[in-house]
Amino acid sequence: MRVLLTGGAGYIGSHTLLKLLRQGHEALVLDNFSNSSPRALGRVKQLAQADFEVREGSICDAERLDQVFAEFRPEAVIHFAGLKAVGESNEKPLHYYAQNVSGSITLLAAMQKHDCRQMVFSSSATVYGDAAYLPYDEAHPLQPTNPYGRTKLFIEEIIRDWAASWPDASAVLLRYFNPVGADPSGQIGEDPQAIPNNLVPYIAQVAVGRLPFLSIFGGDYDTRDGTGERDYIHVEDLAAAHLAAVSFGHSQTGCEAINIGTGHGTTVLELLRAFERASGRKVPHKIVAERAGDVARSFASVTKARTLLGWQAERNLDDMCHSTWNWQSRNPDGYDA
Ligand code: NAD
Numbered sequence: 270m271r272v273l274l275t276g277g278a279g280y281i282g283s284h285t286l287l288k289l290l291r292q293g294h295e296a297l298v299l300d301n302f303s304n305s306s307p308r309a310l311g312r313v314k315q316l317a318q319a320d321f322e323v324r325e326g327s328i329c330d331a332e333r334l335d336q337v338f339a340e341f342r343p344e345a346v347i348h349f350a351g352l353k354a355v356g357e358s359n360e361k362p363l364h365y366y367a368q369n370v371s372g373s374i375t376l377l378a379a380m381q382k383h384d385c386r387q388m389v390f391s392s393s394a395t396v397y398g399d400a401a402y403l404p405y406d407e408a409h410p411l412q413p414t415n416p417y418g419r420t421k422l423f424i425e426e427i428i429r430d431w432a433a434s435w436p437d438a439s440a441v442l443l444r445y446f447n448p449v450g451a452d453p454s455g456q457i458g459e460d461p462q463a464i465p466n467n468l469v470p471y472i473a474q475v476a477v478g479r480l481p482f483l484s485i486f487g488g489d490y491d492t493r494d495g496t497g498e499r500d501y502i503h504v505e506d507l508a509a510a511h512l513a514a515v516s517f518g519h520s521q522t523g524c525e526a527i528n529i530g531t532g533h534g535t536t537v538l539e540l541l542r543a544f545e546r547a548s549g550r551k552v553p554h555k556i557v558a559e560r561a562g563d564v565a566r567s568f569a570s571v572t573k574a575r576t577l578l579g580w581q582a583e584r585n586l587d588d589m590c591h592s593t594w595n596w597q598s599r600n601p602d603g604y605d606a
């Protein structure tokens with residue numbers, strides 16, 4: 270199929286792009302490189318031994334989208350593009366709504382104009398907010414606790430209405446849990462532009478010597494060891510879930526929200542120990558106060574993904590830590606090295 274990846278130069282987009290190319294799909298990446306490097310795309314090209322189109326531009330630019338759709342005539346869009354820093358979204362909510370929500374509306378309008386009926390959207394488990402029960406299933410109430418999470422919820426609702434208004438349209442809303450890990454080649458991976466907000470890139474930068482120690486946010490949660498518990502999902506498994514979603518959406522109409530996780534929780538301390546084993550390095554750490562807005566435990570019900578997509582996670586915590594370390598140790602300064 271001909272697939273347009275918005276935000277395809279980013280962390281999850283680049284891994285999905287590689288898998289799409291390896292399976293013989295045609296791809297075009299539209300990215301404004303606000304949080305990524307064109308070098309990631311060069312590396313994907315080498316790894317895939319296949320070519321693809323790249324256009325620099327924003328999903329907020331209707332004219333640019335018009336050109337891209339007219340030229341490439343995509344059959345499906347995987348929509349990764351967006352801003353994703355929770356803290357920044359509290360400081361600049363309007364910027365987040367403009368980029369994420371307005372940008373998605375502009376994209377959906379371009380799809381309709383050019384008769385592109387299939388959308389796979391990068392949503393997040395953050396749409397659920399505090400757990401009313403666990404595991405989170407797709408029927409769990411949706412109450413995100415920050416502007417970033419609300420952009421994801423609003424976009425989901427907008428896509429749902431778009432799909433309902435167009436009988437031929439199909440949309441899959443993938444609610445990712447905690448994506449981590451890297452391609453086994455060590456050539457592509459997560460490359461945060463500033464000090465990482467998320468646990469695994471933070472640990473990786475401590476292990477490689479870029480940061481002095483890890484602050485563990487809270488040691489007194491109601492979990493096995495008192496530290497926060499999350500459902501970490503290997504980015505390669507996540508990439509495979511996108512291919513399954515593209516193929517599911519091809520033969521369906523309507524809109525489905527689907528969790529993408531492993532169904533298992535791992536605590537911060539468990540992850541830290543696994544990373545120390547994988548890297549052979551000590552990761553100095555201290556327990557500090559809880560981070561505002563954090564939940565104690567989060568993990569997915571993965572039944573719907575199995576049933577509808579025929580997909581399930583195959584990689585374990587050791588694979589996630591090994592591949593992260595392989596990427597980080599080969600690229601201590603990320604793509605800028
Ligand atoms: P990322 O920042 O690495 O990738 C996003 C890409 O979109 C970047 O290449 C960036 O330059 C591009 N971009 C941003 N705004 C754009 C715009 N207006 N026009 C064109 N391109 C734009 O992030 P990621 O981790 O790969 O996440 C991809 C998507 O998945 C995001 O929508 C994110 O919210 C969502 N998500 C990520 C996580 C996670 O933990 N990484 C979890 C849940 C959901």
Ligand code: UD1
Nearest residue numbers: 355393395466467468471484485486497498499537562563
């Ligand atoms: C965070 C976001 C969430 C977003 C997700 C994307 C917040 C409140 N939530 O989720 O909206 O969808 O990232 O990946 O920011 N931790 C530490 N020390 C650190 C960093 C994290 O102890 O330096 C702990 C956290 O308290 C948590 C776990 O590690 O228990 C995972 O944190 P993180 O990677 O930031 O993911 P989430 O909090 O699940």
